[in-house]
């Protein structure tokens with residue numbers, strides 16, 4: 108299977124504390140990869156290296172490579188904004204921008220000047236709201252402030268906003284952990300639908316969600332990747348003792 | 359047992375003292391009453407100052423038409439003419455020039471500090487601002503006198519004369535550098551620490567999630583600042599500017615030393631001016647012989663106070679709101 | 687994904703950063719320029735006589751003497767004003783924290799403190815003088831101290847309030863849970879814990895008090911003699927600078943610059959001192 112993202116010899120420390128120790132990973136194209144592991148093992152950190160978000164934290168040092176389509180996104184000649192356009196992020200808590208629903212979705216397209224005419228923006232906003240499964244609920248009140256939406260709707264709005272800049276990869280850091288079960292199912296459903304066209308990497312703490320979503324699983328422990336492979340293998344027949352224990356809920 | 363977070367800030371109620379602690383609870387209750395009285399002090403002081411000035415300026419307010427006081431152009435206490443217009447316009451000009459010069463760089467510095475600077479840069483710039491804020495007004499005056507006034511006189515004025523001879527508010531009509539512009543330049547530096555730190559604090563109230571949401575879709579930092587942050591904190595920025603302006607309005611010694619103190623209505627930034635605080639400082643204490651003079655000067659102080667109170671109350675309320683806003 | 691530096695947004699970003707750097711240089715440069723000006727002008731005339739003697743006859747025409755009267759006067763004025771302000775502001779800051787917290791009343795008190803802070807010192811001065819006339823008082827050290835304490839009160843209280851509000855919640859709760867009353871929490875836990883911040887607040891207010899001219903102009907007056915009693919007029923450094931610069935004699939103006947240098951040094955020492963002191967003290971407190 109072709110890999111879309113490759114992580115090579117990645118080391119990350121916050122100050123002197125090393126939180127990722129030599130991580131090597133292959134993330135397959137157009138599949139959902141789920142990253143699991145106990146709290147504090149470095150899942151968020153790993154995910155944030157993939158859209159160059161980690162460097163927003165002060166005092167972080169990053170060594171090694173993250174290749175997207177074979178190109179190291181940490182090489183000095185790379186345009187960070189292009190990386191982030193290509194690698195979308197769905198955060199743990201929905202963070203609508205303080206503008207209208209419409210402006211939230213068109214924000215990225217506008218920033219990247221992806222459309223010309225107003226009508227094109229209108230069509231595109233509708234398209235991505237439909238894609239995120241939100242159009243039916245907000246189509247009639249596009250100019251309401253986005254913060255007026257429910258949390259679950261906000262998260263789908265954030266999904267639409269991310270999709271609108273036409274990324275290839277979607278990162279999700281526990282994207283449903285702040286949501287109620289119905290909204291949560293809604294997002295999961297969308298991610299499954301979208302995987303035909305996008306490579307998805309999701310961090311989750313719920314084993315059941317992982318099982319529902321995952322094509323590929325990465326299991327981490329204390330800053331290291333302990334095991335990675337197709338979902339059926341890792342869930343059905345884990346090679347490592349630590350993975351087994353985690354799956355049995357021993358951590 | 360640890361009481362729930364926040365319970366202690368709402369008052370002493372809800373806590374049942376143990377019998378053994380009754381004496382202590384009593385002293386606690388008495389302390390509470392005495393202390394609560396203390397907190398009324400600031401409000402009382404504001405009222406007291408306003409009332410004091412009002413009473414002392416009542417003679418002129420009740421006998422001299424307010425219209426002539428505010429809009430009269432002639433100030434001749436010996437002839438019983440107390441027109442404050444030259445001083446009011448002087449104050450407005452100097453403050454406006456000072457704020458206009460100060461705001462753009464100060465906004466940028468504040469944005470830099472909150473959005474771009476590393477901790478190390480920040481801890482380097484902070485002391486600069488602290489020092490600038492600590493320098494006494496009279497020292498700013500000295501600086502203005504020996505640096506700014508000659509600079510305006512020898513460099514800016516000849517340049518303006520040559521480059522913009524027909525723009526009215528840049529017209530050069532007088533030979534010296536003691537001018538609105540000199541006062542404005544000195545004020546611009548004086549209010550910079552306040553402006554920068556207030557805007558910086560306002561920017562800090564914006565949660566990081568918002569910045570990240572914008573950066574995550576590939577916006578540059580400046581795009582994030584311009585399209586997300588600034589619209590969000592605009593009320594706070596305006597309040598900061600108003601606060602800076604109110605500080606500038608009341609500045610006395612430094613401005614007095616560099617603006618020339620000519621009682622005229624300035625029409626150009628190169629004209630000399632005579633702001634209200636300077637009027638009070640230069641004449642108060644020597645006016646006992648002329649009836650109403652003392653009252654007129656305190657009337658000037660009252661006008662200054664009222665303008666500044668309005669500016670202050672508005673900006674402080676907005677800033678409190680901005681800082682307490684609950685971000686979801 | 688290769689960066690194209692000529693893309694408009696990257697050019698804008700670079701430009702904005704450059705302008706920001708320039709603005710910082712402007713602010714920093716102003717500070718340097720001010721200090722350089724005061725040092726360059728003041729140092730030549732700064733002699734031992736300046737700081738050790740009072741003005742002799744003909745001082746204001748260029749004859750001998752110094753500004754010891756103003757130095758001591760300023761220290762008395764600002765010292766007295768600070769002490770008085772402290773006596774009021776520490777209880778006020780504690781009440782704000784312990785009894786009012788972030789309630790509506792608390793907001794109102796903070797609002798009024800901020801507004802009080804914003805009142806120009808010339809207005810305080812004029813107000814003070816008006817009251818003095820009413821009471822038949824003449825300008826004196828006491829009147830100067832009273833007005834300066836008004837000037838310093840809001841800045842000191844607000845600075846303390848900010849420090850106290852930043853105190854770790856756990857500490858206070860732990861103390862309350864052990865059965866302390868609010869008063870005890872305030873005096874036995876909050877104050878020691880906040881000592882560095884409180885000292886910073888005091889020095890901040892002292893710096894503001896010692897540098898202010900407009901408030902003492904009418905209230906403390908000016909004299910060439912050393913301050914002798916609370917009821918006698920008292921000279922101050924800012925006014926010494928101001929008056930000396932108002933004369934036409936170059937020698938006197940030179941000494942005006944030297945006085946400005948003395949004032950600047952005092953203020954900088956206070957400012958740096960508070961920084962160093964609070965850094966040293968904060969080692970011993972719970973973070």
Ligand SMILES: Nc1ncnc2c1ncn2[C@@H]1O[C@H](COP(=O)(O)OP(=O)(O)OP(=O)(O)O)[C@@H](O)[C@H]1O
Pocket residue numbers: 121126144145146147148149150151152153164
């Ligand atoms: N900004 C930071 N500064 C310092 N250390 C950090 C920072 N963020 C994370 N860490 C540390 O790095 C390690 C990994 O953190 P990370 O957030 O990646 O874990 P995680 O696997 O996402 O945990 P969780 O499941 O709880 O979200 C942790 O030990 C954490 O304490």
Ligand SMILES: [Mg+2]
Pocket residue numbers: 150151152280
């Ligand atoms: Mg995490």
